[in-house]
Amino acid sequence: MTVQVGEKAQKSTRAKWKRATSYDVAELAGVSQSAVSRVFQDGASASKQMRKRVMAAASKLGYRPNAIARGLITRRSNMVAVIMSQQTNLYYPEVLVQLTQRFSNHRIRVLLFTLKSEGDIDSTLEQVLQFRVDGIVTAAMLSGAQLATVQEANIPIVFYNRSLADIPSNSVRCDQEEGERWLVAQLFGSGHRTFAIVSGPEDSSVSTERTTGALRMLREHGVDGVTIATGDYGYDSGRAAFARIVDRHGGPPDAVIAANDVMAIGCIDEARESFGLNVPGDVSIVGFDGVGPANYAAYDLSTVRQPVERMTEAAVSMLIDRIENPELSAEKRVFSGERIRGSSAEFAADPG
Amino acid sequence: MTVQVGEKAQKSTRAKWKRATSYDVAELAGVSQSAVSRVFQDGASASKQMRKRVMAAASKLGYRPNAIARGLITRRSNMVAVIMSQQTNLYYPEVLVQLTQRFSNHRIRVLLFTLKSEGDIDSTLEQVLQFRVDGIVTAAMLSGAQLATVQEANIPIVFYNRSLADIPSNSVRCDQEEGERWLVAQLFGSGHRTFAIVSGPEDSSVSTERTTGALRMLREHGVDGVTIATGDYGYDSGRAAFARIVDRHGGPPDAVIAANDVMAIGCIDEARESFGLNVPGDVSIVGFDGVGPANYAAYDLSTVRQPVERMTEAAVSMLIDRIENPELSAEKRVFSGERIRGSSAEFAADPG
DNA sequence: CATGCAATTGCATTCGAATGCGATGAGCCG
DNA sequence: CGGCTCATCGCATTCGAATGCAATTGCATG
Numbered sequence: 107m108t109v110q111v112g113e114k115a116q117k118s119t120r121a122k123w124k125r126a127t128s129y130d131v132a133e134l135a136g137v138s139q140s141a142v143s144r145v146f147q148d149g150a151s152a153s154k155q156m157r158k159r160v161m162a163a164a165s166k167l168g169y170r171p172n173a174i175a176r177g178l179i180t181r182r183s184n185m186v187a188v189i190m191s192q193q194t195n196l197y198y199p200e201v202l203v204q205l206t207q208r209f210s211n212h213r214i215r216v217l218l219f220t221l222k223s224e225g226d227i228d229s230t231l232e233q234v235l236q237f238r239v240d241g242i243v244t245a246a247m248l249s250g251a252q253l254a255t256v257q258e259a260n261i262p263i264v265f266y267n268r269s270l271a272d273i274p275s276n277s278v279r280c281d282q283e284e285g286e287r288w289l290v291a292q293l294f295g296s297g298h299r300t301f302a303i304v305s306g307p308e309d310s311s312v313s314t315e316r317t318t319g320a321l322r323m324l325r326e327h328g329v330d331g332v333t334i335a336t337g338d339y340g341y342d343s344g345r346a347a348f349a350r351i352v353d354r355h356g357g358p359p360d361a362v363i364a365a366n367d368v369m370a371i372g373c374i375d376e377a378r379e380s381f382g383l384n385v386p387g388d389v390s391i392v393g394f395d396g397v398g399p400a401n402y403a404a405y406d407l408s409t410v411r412q413p414v415e416r417m418t419e420a421a422v423s424m425l426i427d428r429i430e431n432p433e434l435s436a437e438k439r440v441f442s443g444e445r446i447r448g449s450s451a452e453f454a455a456d457p458g
Numbered sequence: 459m460t461v462q463v464g465e466k467a468q469k470s471t472r473a474k475w476k477r478a479t480s481y482d483v484a485e486l487a488g489v490s491q492s493a494v495s496r497v498f499q500d501g502a503s504a505s506k507q508m509r510k511r512v513m514a515a516a517s518k519l520g521y522r523p524n525a526i527a528r529g530l531i532t533r534r535s536n537m538v539a540v541i542m543s544q545q546t547n548l549y550y551p552e553v554l555v556q557l558t559q560r561f562s563n564h565r566i567r568v569l570l571f572t573l574k575s576e577g578d579i580d581s582t583l584e585q586v587l588q589f590r591v592d593g594i595v596t597a598a599m600l601s602g603a604q605l606a607t608v609q610e611a612n613i614p615i616v617f618y619n620r621s622l623a624d625i626p627s628n629s630v631r632c633d634q635e636e637g638e639r640w641l642v643a644q645l646f647g648s649g650h651r652t653f654a655i656v657s658g659p660e661d662s663s664v665s666t667e668r669t670t671g672a673l674r675m676l677r678e679h680g681v682d683g684v685t686i687a688t689g690d691y692g693y694d695s696g697r698a699a700f701a702r703i704v705d706r707h708g709g710p711p712d713a714v715i716a717a718n719d720v721m722a723i724g725c726i727d728e729a730r731e732s733f734g735l736n737v738p739g740d741v742s743i744v745g746f747d748g749v750g751p752a753n754y755a756a757y758d759l760s761t762v763r764q765p766v767e768r769m770t771e772a773a774v775s776m777l778i779d780r781i782e783n784p785e786l787s788a789e790k791r792v793f794s795g796e797r798i799r800g801s802s803a804e805f806a807a808d809p810g
Numbered sequence: 811c812a813t814g815c816a817a818t819t820g821c822a823t824t825c826g827a828a829t830g831c832g833a834t835g836a837g838c839c840g
Numbered sequence: 841c842g843g844c845t846c847a848t849c850g851c852a853t854t855c856g857a858a859t860g861c862a863a864t865t866g867c868a869t870g
Contacts, residue, residue, distance in 0.1 A: 125611065127856055138820045143857055150858095151818060168610060173588040174529045175856035179825045183526060185569070192555055199551040203544055206572045215589065217537070218568045220558045236525040237567065258520060259477065341754065375755035402693065403727035404756035479826055490850045495827055502828090503848060527826035531855045 126167035135163035146171045177238070186425065187234040189219045189227075189244040193310065193339050197366065198397065201266070204418040205243060212426055214240070221246050228252065235259050241425045244268075247311045262428035264421050267412075268311045274436035276428065278421040282312060282394070283319030285410035285443040289363060289392045290323040292408070292447075295454035298360035298390060302333040304347040304373060306365040310339070313365045316394055320363050333359065337369045344372020345380075352381060358389045361451065367393035367400040367409055374405055374450060390451035396444065408451040410443035417441055478519035487515035498523045529590070538777065539586040541571045541579075541596040545662065545691050549718065550749065553618070556770040557595060564778055566592070573598050580604065587611050593777045596620075599663045614780035616773050619764075620663045626788035628780065630773040634664060634746070635671030637762035637795040641715060641744045642675040644760070644799075647806035650712035650742060654685040654703040656696060656725060658717040665691075665717045668746055672715050685711065689721045696724020697732075704733060710741040713803065719745035719752040719761055726757055726802060742803035748796065760803040762795035769793055 128142040135142070137160065144150035145160040152160075163169075177183040188205055195202055206216045217239060219230050231252055234242060242256065242263040250273060256263050262276070269277035293301070301324055306313025317334070324332055335350045337343035344364060352358050358381065364370035370393030377383040377391070385391055393400060396411025420439050428434050447453050480494040487494070489512065496502035497512040504512075515521075529535040540557055547554055558568045569591060571582050583604055586594060594608065594615040602625060608615050614628070621629035645653070653676055658665025669686070676684055687702045689695035696716060704710050710733065716722035722745030729735040729743070737743055745752060748763025772791050780786050799805050 128858095129856080139857075140820060140822095140859075141818090143859085144819085147858080153818060156818075170584070170588050170611075172530075172590055172856055174526055174535060174590050175825090176858075177526045177825095178524075178530055178827095178856080179858045181825075188570075192559075195555050196551050199548050199554075202551075202554070202570075203547050203572050206570050207544075207574065210572075215585065216570045218540075218554075218558050218570045220555050220562075222559065232522070233567065236522050238524055238526050259522075341750075371754060379755050398693075399751045399754070402723060402751070402756075403731050404754075480828095481826080491827075492829075492850060492852095493848090495829085496849085499828080505848060508848080524826050527855090528828075529855095530826080530857095531828045533855075 125172075126164075126169040128169070128171070130167055131160060131163045131169045134167060135159045181238075183238050183240055184213060185215045185217045185237065185239050186241045186243060187217045187219055187237070187239040189221065189230065189234070189242065189246050191221045191246045191310075193307070194245045195220060197339060197368065197395065198414065200397065200414050201245070201418060204414065205422060208418055208422040212422070214426070231255065235261070241429045243421055243425060260432065262425055262432065264425045264428075266417070266421055269438055275438075276424055276436050277438045278417050278424060279438075279440055280410075280412040280417065280443050281440050282315040282443075283322075285394060285445075286316050286319035286363070287323040288445055289394075289408070289410065290320055290327070292453040293361045293363075293390060293392065293451060294324075294327050294329070296390075296452050298452075299329070300355070300359040300361075301329055302335065302351040302355060302359040302362045304344060304351070304362060304364040304369050305334060305336050306339050306369075308336065313339075316365045337365070337372075339366050339368060341368050341372045341375075344369030345376035346372075348373040348376040349380065358383055361390040361392070364391065364393045367395045367397065367407055369393070370407055370409070370450070371399055371405050385450055386452045392451050394443075396446055400446075401448070406448040406450055407446070408448040408453060409446050411446055412443055413441050477524075478516075478521040480521070480523070482519055483512060483515045483521045486519060487511045533590075535590050535592055536565060537567045537569045537589065537591045538593045538595060538781075539569045539571055539589070539591040541573065541582065541586070541594065541598050543573045543598045543662075545659070546597045547572060549691060549720065549747065550764075550766065552749065552766050553597070553770060556766060557774060560770060560774040564774070566778070583607065587613070593781045595773055595777060612784065614777055614784065616777045616780075618769070618773055621790055627790075628776055628788050629790045630769050630776060631790075631792055632762075632764040632769065632795050633792050634667040634795075635674075637746060637797075638668050638671035638715070639675040640797055641746075641760070641762065642672055642679070644805040645713045645715075645742060645744065645803060646676075646679050646681070648742075648804045650804075651681070652707070652711040652713075653681055654687065654707060654711045654714045656699040656703070656714060656716040656721050657686060657688050658691050658721075660688065662691070668717050689717070689724075691718050691720060693720050693724045693727075696721030697728035698724075700725040700728040701732065710735055713742040713744070716743065716745045719747045719749065719759055721745070722759055722761070722802070723751055723757050737802055738804045744803050746795075748798055752798075753800070758800040758802055759798070760800040760805060761798050763798055764795055765793050 128139050131142045132139040141156055142160050144152045145157050186209060209216055217237060227246060242261060243266055245266040247268050265277035267279045269279060303317055303320060305317040333351050333355045335347035337347045362373050364373055370391050373391050374385050377385055377389055383389055393407045393409040396409045400407040400409050480491050483494045484491040493508060494512050496504045497509050538561060561568055569589060579598060594613060595618055597618040599620050617627060617629035619631045621631060655669055655672055657669040685703050685707045687699035689699045714725050716725055722743050725743050726737050729737055729741055735741055745759045745761040748761045752759040752761050
C-alpha cells in the first residue's frame, strides 16, 4: 500500500511490468479514477490543485492515457485509414505526407494500407473496418458493393482522384480529362497531326480517365488511328512504350501523350538515345502530374500539375466534417490542374 | 426477442445504429458470447457446426470483430508505428510501401507518423506511446532520453538508417561511410584532385554520416580545403549549391560529391545549363541512394544504391522478433550499398 | 447566518472481446 | 456397460478509461 518514489525504479527491473493505469495514478494521488480521467481530457472540469496532484502522480508513474481503452468507450479511435495503391504512393509521396500532417493537426492518426494491385481490396477493407477507424481516404477504386459495405458500417469515406459515377459519394479529384484536353489542344493548335498515347496500368482508373480524355479530344479534332501503348507508370515502361510506338507507327508520331510524367521522361530518353530524335524538334512529348523530375532541366516537361496541397486539404476537411456530422450529404470537389508549358513539346503561343 | 432477417434492413434506417457486437451474434445464434469470440480466433476450439451457426449469424448482422476491444484485453494492438521525417518519405517512398506490405503479411498494421523536421519528436513520441503500438520503426533520430522513454514503456524499437553510438539498440542501416569512401576512392583513383561536397540538412544524421565519411576519406588521401555547400535534399537546392561552389571555389572543382541523388542531379543541370560545362568531362558528380531518377538516361548517376528490399525485410523481422520475444538482446545490422558506375563521373577502370 | 447556485468530485456502469475454469457430452476402450 | 479422456461450451471476470448522476464543497448573496 505504501507507494513511494522508489516504485518507479522497480518498473524496469520487474520482469513482467504492467504500464501504469489511471487507477494507479488515482491511488497514488489519493483521488478517484474518474478524476484522473478528467484531468487528461480537454473540456472536463477539474480544479487547479486536482490537476497538479494528478499530474504529479502521473509523471511519477510515467502514466499515459491508453488510447485503445479510450477508443473503446468513446467509440472514436482517432484514426483514419488511408488506402493507397502501390503506384499512388510511389509517385505521390507528397500526398501521403500531406494527408498525414494535416490529419495530425486535428489530432488524428493515419493507419496506412497499401495495395499491391487495385485487386486485393476486399481483404484490406475488412481489416480497415475491424480497426474501427473514424474515416477513410482511399486512392484506390472501390466497387459499388465495397462502398456499400463501408457505408453500412457508417464510416465516412472520401475518394482521392477517383469517383463513382451515379453513386453519391465524397470525392476530391483533379480534372484529368480537362487537363488532357488542354494538352491535346495545345499540341493540335501548334500543328501536330499524328499522335500516340502511352497509357498506364489497365486497372488504374486515373490512367483510364486520362487516356480516354485525350482520345475523345483527339477524335473531336478529327484525329483517328492513334497508336496506344501500355506502360506501368514506370520509367523503363515508358522507354519500351516509345520503342513500340515507333515500331507500330512506322516512325515517330508528331506527339506522344503519356499518362504520367515518369513515362513521358522515359519516352524522351528513348527518343533521344535510341532513335537520335530531337525533343521537341522531331517529336513532342507531354506528361501529367507535375511532380519532381518533371521540371528537371534535362526534361522540362509540358504537363499538368495536380494541386496536391489544395486537394489534400480538401480531402482532410471533407472527411473530418463527415466524421463530426455524419448526416452531411455527399459532395464532389474537382480541381483544375495547373497548366505547365515546358520545352518538351511545341505548343501554341501563349494567349494574350 | 424475435430476431429476424428483416433486422438487417432496419440498420440503415434507424438513426443511431450500433454496430453488431459479439453479444448480438451470440444471441441470434443462440450461443454464448465466448463461443462467438472463439470462432473468430485462430487457435481456439470450436466445433464445425458451431462455426457454421456463428458465421451465419455474423454475416446476417454484418458483424466484424472489434480490433480495438480485442487490443484492450489482449494487450496487443497489432499496430506498429512508423516514424519518418518528411524528407525520408519524399525520397524513399519505397521504404514506406515495403514496410507496410511486409508488416501486413504478418497481420500487423502501420500507424504513420511524419515529422516536419526531426525536431518535434517529443510530441509525436507521446502520441505513439498513447496508442500502445506493439513496436516502432523510426527513420528519425531519437535522443538518449527519448529512447529511454520508449524502452521504459517496454516497446521494441528499430532504427532505420540511424543508430545511437554506445547505446544498445536495434538498427538496420546502409553503410553510408563505406559507400562514400568507395565513391571518393574511385574519383581520386581516376585523377580528380579538387573536391566539393553538397551536404543535406544539418539535422539529418544520414547527411552527416555521408559528408563526414567523404571528408575523412579525402583527408586520408591528403585532400584538404574541400568546399562545402548545404542543401535541403531537393533539386533546386542542388542547383543553388553548385552555383555557390563554383563561386567560392573560383571555378568548378574536379568533382562534386552530393549527399543524395536529387541534389546531384541538380548539380548536373546547373553545371550544364548555367555554366555550359560537360559532365563528366569538366566536372564529375556523384550522388547517393540509387533510386528513381538516378538512372534516367540524361543523368546516369554514379552512386551507391541502398538495398531497400533487404533493409526493410530486416527491419520488419527484427521488430517482430522483439515483439514476440522482448528478452532478445539488441542487434545492429549494417548493409553495404550497391556500387553503381554511371556516366556522371569519370571513374577508375573496372578492376578485373 | 441561512440559502442558492455552480463548480468539483466520486460511484458505478459501460464499451466489446478474450480467457481461466468448471461443466457437459461424445467417443473410445476394455 | 462403466470409466476415462478430450474436445467443446458457458459463466464470470478482465482489460483501461469515460461519463451520467448524485453528493459534496465553495462562494456569493440577502
